[in-house]
Amino acid sequence: MQQQNMNFQGQQQGIMQTPPSVVSTKDSLYLTDMLSWNLLAMKKAHFFAQQCQDQELKMEIEKCGQMHQKHYQKILTHLNSQQNQAFSQTPGMQ
Numbered sequence: 001m002q003q004q005n006m007n008f009q010g011q012q013q014g015i016m017q018t019p020p021s022v023v024s025t026k027d028s029l030y031l032t033d034m035l036s037w038n039l040l041a042m043k044k045a046h047f048f049a050q051q052c053q054d055q056e057l058k059m060e061i062e063k064c065g066q067m068h069q070k071h072y073q074k075i076l077t078h079l080n081s082q083q084n085q086a087f088s089q090t091p092g093m094q
Contacts (some may be wrong), residue, residue, distance in 0.1 A: 004087040019078075031075065041065070 023031070045065030052058040 031079065033073055035072060038068045038075070042068040042072060 005048050034046065042065050045061050045068065049061040052061060
């Protein structure tokens with residue numbers, strides 16, 4: 001039991017403070033999935049808000065869709081900034 005606690009503490013210390021400069025294939029696929037999930041949730045929220053008769057519920061559903069849109073945009077912003085940094089750091093590409 002004590003060894004498990006030590007392993008858990010060691011894992012806590014291994015948290016990255018900054019993202020890596022290179023994105024692995026697995027990470028890239030996960031990011032693609034995250035974009036897809038947020039886009040689908042955004043589209044569904046928009047559709048259901050259009051079908052809703054209750055104005056209060058409609059506003060809440062629209063807020064949910066806007067939240068997913070913000071997440072989608074934030075992921076894209078991070079990906080674009082990482083891509084621009086990698087491109088500007090490539091030798092001979094300036």
